[in-house]
Amino acid sequence: MQISAADDDYGLPRLKLPDLRINYTPIDPDYFDRPVVSMCIETRQDDDELPLHSHKKGQLVVASRGSVMCRAPGGLWIVPPQGAVWIPAGVLHSNCVSDFGKIYVVFIEPSASKLPDFCCTFTISPLVRELIQRLAAFPPLYPIEGPTSRLGRVLLDELVQMSTEQMYLPISADSRLQQLAASLLHEPGDRSTLDEWAARYAMSERTLARLIVKETGMTFGRWRQRLHILVALQRLSAGASVQTVSLDLGYESPSAFITMFKKTLGKSPRRFLTERTSFDYSPR
Numbered sequence: 001m002q003i004s005a006a007d008d009d010y011g012l013p014r015l016k017l018p019d020l021r022i023n024y025t026p027i028d029p030d031y032f033d034r035p036v037v038s039m040c041i042e043t044r045q046d047d048d049e050l051p052l053h054s055h056k057k058g059q060l061v062v063a064s065r066g067s068v069m070c071r072a073p074g075g076l077w078i079v080p081p082q083g084a085v086w087i088p089a090g091v092l093h094s095n096c097v098s099d100f101g102k103i104y105v106v107f108i109e110p111s112a113s114k115l116p117d118f119c120c121t122f123t124i125s126p127l128v129r130e131l132i133q134r135l136a137a138f139p140p141l142y143p144i145e146g147p148t149s150r151l152g153r154v155l156l157d158e159l160v161q162m163s164t165e166q167m168y169l170p171i172s173a174d175s176r177l178q179q180l181a182a183s184l185l186h187e188p189g190d191r192s193t194l195d196e197w198a199a200r201y202a203m204s205e206r207t208l209a210r211l212i213v214k215e216t217g218m219t220f221g222r223w224r225q226r227l228h229i230l231v232a233l234q235r236l237s238a239g240a241s242v243q244t245v246s247l248d249l250g251y252e253s254p255s256a257f258i259t260m261f262k263k264t265l266g267k268s269p270r271r272f273l274t275e276r277t278s279f280d281y282s283p284r
Contacts, residue, residue, distance in 0.1 A: 029055050030056045034144070036108050036152040037057075037106070039104065039107075040136045041097075042103075052072075052092040053092065057089055058087060058088050058107070058108045058110060059106070060087075060108065061087070062079070062132055065102035067097075068098070068103055069234060070085045070087060070094070070119070074171065077119055083124060086122060088115070088116065098238045106132055106135075115160060121167040122163065122164055128162065131158065169181070169226050171216075172216065177211070177216070181227070188231045189250035225260065242269050245257065
């Protein structure tokens with residue numbers, strides 16, 4: 001496992017993300033000479049985030065309880081319960097797990113599967129969840145030939161058929177946009193206008209608007225809405241109420257927040273999370 005001592009060298013300074021921690025002992029998956037390895041990790045509370053690091057293997061992070069936010073050059077990816085984020089081999093990243101979270105981490109040899117060569121999020125099927133949970137019950141250095149190895153091959157076959165989700169907030173290397181992202185992650189309820197943000201960075205509103213579209217592919221309004229979705233999923237997954245989250249995000253009422261959520265994800269917050277938390281990873 002390679003660790004970066006200076007995050008700024010890669011255009012991604014520490015954003016000091018609120019309420020996001022990681023507490024498990026760093027694992028070097030490259031030590032395990034197997035095409036696929038699954039591990040279960042449970043977090044506690046108030047621990048530090050790991051520095052940016054990379055592996056020779058790709059990494060699939062699946063949230064079972066709580067949520068995960070992955071930061072990597074180019075942006076932030078969030079994983080609500082029963083979702084997953086894929087981090088290709090060699091990509092610098094750091095995974096932040098919400099307090100008292102439970103995740104499964106699947107390490108995959110690049111040559112073993114045709115998963116994307118870029119970070120993305122997936123919807124996890126019940127079969128994939130079961131395979132990941134079952135594989136995690138075996139030691140990482142399982143016999144190369146045998147039932148466990150066959151189980152791993154089935155998992156790899158299923159993973160390439162997963163559908164993607166837009167649980168991603170693009171953040172470019174531009175220092176002004178990184179500052180804007182950090183400010184809104186700390187104060188997501190800040191309803192300052194684009195003109196007001198531009199004034200803080202000694203820019204015209206038009207110049208900042210063009211910069212955001214150029215660097216993110218979104219208008220400021222759409223980009224901030226995406227940020228609100230990520231923050232909302234993280235907080236709702238941690239147990240916050242819809243009313244509390246809507247107020248934290250600066251919405252006039254819970255109904256206004258629910259309307260925005262449904263337009264973006266196609267379901268109300270309650271239904272979205274209920275469907276994803278109905279599956280229990282606990283061993284039978």
